[in-house]
Amino acid sequence: MTPIAYSTEVAAARTAGKPIVALESTIITHGMPFPQNVKTARMVEDDIQQAGAIPATIAVMDGQLHIGLEADQLDALGQAQDVAKLSRADIAACIATGGTGATTVAATMIAAHLADIPVFATGGIGGVHKGAETTFDISADLQELAQTPVTVVAAGAKAILDLPKTFEVLETLGVPVIAYGQDVLPAFWSATSDMPAPLRMDSASDIAKAHRMRAAMGLKGGQLVTNPIPAADEIPSGELAPIITKALAEAEAQKITAKEVTPFLLDRIFALTKGRSLTANIALVRNNARLAAQIAIALRT
Secondary structure (H helix, E strand, O other): OOOEEEOHHHHHHHHHOOOEEEEOOHHHHOOOOOOHHHHHHHHHHHHHHHOOOEEEEEEEEOOEEEEOOOHHHHHHHHHOOOOEEEOOOOHHHHHHOOOOEEEOHHHHHHHHHHOOOOEEEOOOEOOEOOOHHHHOOEOHHHHHHHHOOOEEEEOOEOOOOOHHHHHHHHHHOOOOEEEEOOOEOOEOOEOOOOOEOOEEEOOHHHHHHHHHHHHHOOOOOOEEEEOOOOHHHOOOHHHHHHHHHHHHHHHHHOOOOHHHHHHHHHHHHHHHOOOHHHHHHHHHHHHHHHHHHHHHHHHOO
16 A cells, blocks of 8 residues: 555645645755745645635655645755655655655656645646657656546746657656636746647536546546746746757757756756746746636536
8 A cells, every 4th residue: 555644734634535635845846945845835735725725735755745745844845855756667666665755747646646635736838858869758647647637737848848840749658738818828837828628618617517528528638737927926937048058059969868858958948048937937836826726626616
């Protein structure tokens, strides 16, 4: 049996049948330094609570899968060193060997499903990396969306990726990609892109209905809800494009590969945008959390 520990708040919400929203933990351990990481995590949790749902930040700590973190656990995770970055391939091994790890999109989906939490808010999903036709560097997040029945709210795929290929793979895998409130897909730090949205929905209620219908039809997998960053917080794609190109060239020159690619690129883009990318990242995560709470509430009504 999986050793699962529920926080006091999440355990009470499960008993009372309250809506719960899952949150990943790599943004805490790999996204920003302490104490800003913990401050941001608490802001996102507060956004969900203020919207009427209960947040459940997910992580593995000392071999136990935590669904929801107590305040002292969140502080400890925010200051921990050498925390593993967990996906489908290694989450079980981390738990089995008593390790500590932060959950990516794929691992958070697995844990949320184990805990019967149908909605998960994140920043952006992983996807097909540029040059994947030779490196085959494709995130496990895409396969997870195709097999685990969780609705994931994100600001699209991370803009450092090959976005057209990412969404082509999702189409091939049969994953519904829903743009919230607009006809084009967002591009993480940018509210819009030149990619038309396969599906558009304008309410949390409709997204919840689609989630239920997939379950009723016996369709595997979840849904990706792409929620555009608020216009006041975005960095336009035209401004970002040369910055991303420069960061990618630096990664290639330094032979950065595998799981190290994304954190390296995000760090370089942070530097090249003088911190604006992180400010935008925080804004979009909070925006996604609020929408996810609305969907979780709609699934309970």
